[in-house]
Amino acid sequence: MILLGLTRVLVSALLLYSTVKLLLKLRSAGYFADFFYMPLVPEALVPSAGVYTALLALKVAACLLSLLGLASRPALLAAAAIGLYLMLCDRLQYHNNHYVAHLVALLLAFTRCDRSFLAIRRLRSPRSAEPDADPNAVRGPVWAVHLIKVQLALVYLTSGGSKLLDADWRGGEVMRLRYLMGVDVVQGRGYEVPDSIRELLGSALFASLTSKAAIATELFLAVGLLVPRTRIPALWVGVLFHLGIQIFAKVDLFSWLMLSAYVLYATPEIRQRTLHFDPEVPRARRAARVVAACDWLLRYRIVPSRNTASGADPGAPLCLVDRDGSLVTGRGVWLTLFRSLPPLFPLWLPARVLQKVLARRRRERGSATSHH
Amino acid sequence: MLDLGPRARVVFAATYVVAQLGLIAWGLSTPDHVFGFQMFNASSRITVNLYREVKGRRGKKRLVPMKDGRWQARDADGSLQSYRWQDRVRGPVLNRLGVSTHAAYGLNAQLFRLQAALDDLAAHIPDDTQTLALVAVVEATENGRPVPEIRLRGERR
Numbered sequence: 113m114i115l116l117g118l119t120r121v122l123v124s125a126l127l128l129y130s131t132v133k134l135l136l137k138l139r140s141a142g143y144f145a146d147f148f149y150m151p152l153v154p155e156a157l158v159p160s161a162g163v164y165t166a167l168l169a170l171k172v173a174a175c176l177l178s179l180l181g182l183a184s185r186p187a188l189l190a191a192a193a194i195g196l197y198l199m200l201c202d203r204l205q206y207h208n209n210h211y212v213a214h215l216v217a218l219l220l221a222f223t224r225c226d227r228s229f230l231a232i233r234r235l236r237s238p239r240s241a242e243p244d245a246d247p248n249a250v251r252g253p254v255w256a257v258h259l260i261k262v263q264l265a266l267v268y269l270t271s272g273g274s275k276l277l278d279a280d281w282r283g284g285e286v287m288r289l290r291y292l293m294g295v296d297v298v299q300g301r302g303y304e305v306p307d308s309i310r311e312l313l314g315s316a317l318f319a320s321l322t323s324k325a326a327i328a329t330e331l332f333l334a335v336g337l338l339v340p341r342t343r344i345p346a347l348w349v350g351v352l353f354h355l356g357i358q359i360f361a362k363v364d365l366f367s368w369l370m371l372s373a374y375v376l377y378a379t380p381e382i383r384q385r386t387l388h389f390d391p392e393v394p395r396a397r398r399a400a401r402v403v404a405a406c407d408w409l410l411r412y413r414i415v416p417s418r419n420t421a422s423g424a425d426p427g428a429p430l431c432l433v434d435r436d437g438s439l440v441t442g443r444g445v446w447l448t449l450f451r452s453l454p455p456l457f458p459l460w461l462p463a464r465v466l467q468k469v470l471a472r473r474r475r476e477r478g479s480a481t482s483h484h
Numbered sequence: 485m486l487d488l489g490p491r492a493r494v495v496f497a498a499t500y501v502v503a504q505l506g507l508i509a510w511g512l513s514t515p516d517h518v519f520g521f522q523m524f525n526a527s528s529r530i531t532v533n534l535y536r537e538v539k540g541r542r543g544k545k546r547l548v549p550m551k552d553g554r555w556q557a558r559d560a561d562g563s564l565q566s567y568r569w570q571d572r573v574r575g576p577v578l579n580r581l582g583v584s585t586h587a588a589y590g591l592n593a594q595l596f597r598l599q600a601a602l603d604d605l606a607a608h609i610p611d612d613t614q615t616l617a618l619v620a621v622v623e624a625t626e627n628g629r630p631v632p633e634i635r636l637r638g639e640r641r
Contacts, residue, residue: 141574148573148604150597152518185486204575204597206518222486222496255493259500270508270521280526280627289527289628293586361524 114382114410115375116220116257117228120184122372123217126365127191128175130210134198135168149202158201167194181230185221192218209366212267216373219260224252257376264373265334272330275323282327284320291319294360329353337377344451347377348461355458375409375454379435382410385452386433387445388417396429406453443467515596516589526590530624532581532598534569537617537637547619553581559611572608573601584623591626595634598622602638609640616640 138144143161151158159167171194177187195214199206275281291313295305312318329349336346351371358367387403389396400414407414412432431441432448440448447467450460488496511520535547536555548555553569570579577585577594578601587594602618609615618638624631 148601150600189486203516203518206516208521208523211519212521219500222488253487253493255497259497262501263504266504266508267521270512271523274512274520274522274525278525285627286524286527290524293527363523366523 114228115378115380116223116225117181117230118408119372119375120181120188120220120225121179121229122375123213123220123369124175124178124184124188124191126213126369126372127195127217128172128179130213130365131168131171131175131191131195135165135172138165138168144202144205148204150204152200152203159198164198167198170194179231181226184226184230185223188217188225189221192221207364208267209364209369212263213365213369215263216260216369219256219263222256222259223254227252260373260376261338264370265338268330268334268337272327272334275327275330281323284316284318284323287323287326288314288316288319290361343377345461347374348457350374351458378409381435383413384435385411385448386413386415387449388415388431388433390429391416393429399430403449403453406449406455408454409452411452516593522589526587526627528587528591528594528624528626529584530577530587530591530594530622531584532578533621533623534581535619535621536615537619538614539616545616550581553579555615557609557612557614560613565611567609567612569605572605587624591624591631595622595624595636599636599638602636604638606638606640612640 143164145158145164146161149158171191174187174191174194178184178191192214195210196218199211199214278286280286292310295310295313298305332342333346333350333353336342337350339346351374354367354370357363387400389400391397400416403412404414428441430445431439432445434440434448447460447463450456450463507519508521511518512522514520517525534550534553536550536557537545538548540546550569554566556564556566559565569581573579575597577588578598598620602620606615606618617640620636620638622634622636624634
């Protein structure tokens with residue numbers, strides 16, 4: 113439930129942001145139907161300026177309610193319904209990222225997303241909003257969560273599939289021109305782009321390789337996020353993919369929305385892992401502080417345990433007891449932390465590869481020594 | 485209401501997925517791929533030059549360029565009225581006239597919108613007694629390849 117609550121807060125915040133932007137646009141540029149617009153619904157169903165303003169205000173209120181955790185699910189449903197209806201009133205205002213955000217919000221309203229992250233309850237009684245430590249006590253039907261995952265898979269599949277079928281995309285020309293457009297934008301802002309970078313971005317080979325990589329990534333995410341065995345690597349690829357898109361392209365809400373929805377792929381658990389740290393060791397104290405700051409999914413109990421750590425590994429300044437009760441020490445601690453803490457997750461795969469390489473080298477060195 | 489029973493969940497989920505697949509299929513068949521999840525689908529460019537079709541002195545139709553989307557025309561009383569494309573058509577692509585612009589969502593999407601914009605504006609200048617039609621002459625490249633000049637018309641009704 114904590115995952116659903118967190119996703120609700122993030123999605124509500126994104127919808128709120130986009131709605132406030134529409135209200136500001138309404139104020140600065142006027143009512144959309146006073147100008148050229150293209151409704152998907154019959155014109156009679158397009159709201160008047162007053163009704164449009166009222167609907168946007170209602171949507172802001174619904175987003176706020178959902179964000180704070182007051183009647184969250186009906187509020188989220190209302191916000192999604194208003195947003196989708198207004199999208200049908202003018203296809204010029206249609207954006208894929210807004211559409212997906214509203215679909216996720218709509219489906220999220222059918223989940224038990226109203227059991228955690230209840231800021232309103234926290235304001236009234238500071239202790240009551242702490243999620244229940246027993247995950248069984250807050251378990252509910254997950255059919256709508258599966259539907260959200262299917263929805264995201266459809267987004268990736270449609271986007272990646274159509275790129276695969278498009279010879280210009282597959283061959284790299286679309287990307288090459290976009291790279292060069294990006295270079296022009298950067299230069300237009302007064303920054304220098306080195307010739308070597310410009311040449312690389314303008315090269316057909318680079319564009320072809322990156323296009324194929326992008327298509328493969330989208331298709332992998334469509335399937336990989338649904339398959340338990342590939343879920344973690346797919347999440348890692350997805351996080352990097354969306355962060356990359358956010359940095360290098362203007363996609364408004366899309367990356368943040370997808371990263372928010374990724375929370376739903378995490379294993380539901382609350383404080384089922386314990387990090388033991390020796391408070392006498394500054395390095396361990398610092399690590400505990402980092403874990404506390406990065407534990408957005410409330411997965412860890414952080415326990416100062418002088419010298420003994422968990423009792424099973426005396427003397428280790430930092431160790432943890434995993435969800436299955438196994439003791440993790442040494443480099444494995446950081447690997448587990450990277451895997452389980454959202455802000456450190458991008459480090460997980462490089463750390464895992466590095467660990468495998470080092471372990472292999474150690475084995476090779478060991479076998480060479482034993483031969484001698 | 486939001487806590488559906490087992491049967492209602494199945495019905496809802498099945499309806500939702502079928503509706504989504506239908507919307508995607510429909511979206512992919514439309515010029516602007518609305519509901520089709522087409523992100524970064526093209527790198528095309530478009531330059532829109534606007535003209536008015538008017539009757540010349542000998543009754544022959546001719547095209548008069550609109551500078552910056554502005555023109556003046558007489559109404560039924562013979563008074564000169566001022567008009568401006570950008571007063572009616574907004575958005576980052578269609579209201580940039582005479583300038584090569586990235587065609588967001590692809591060339592077909594922008595041509596589709598441009599045709600609708602011409603029709604819309606042609607229907608919103610009832611006082612203009614001189615303009616017979618609005619004409620857009622479009623120069624474009626589709627993913628780097630130049631395409632032959634395209635002419636779109638918004639007829640006065």
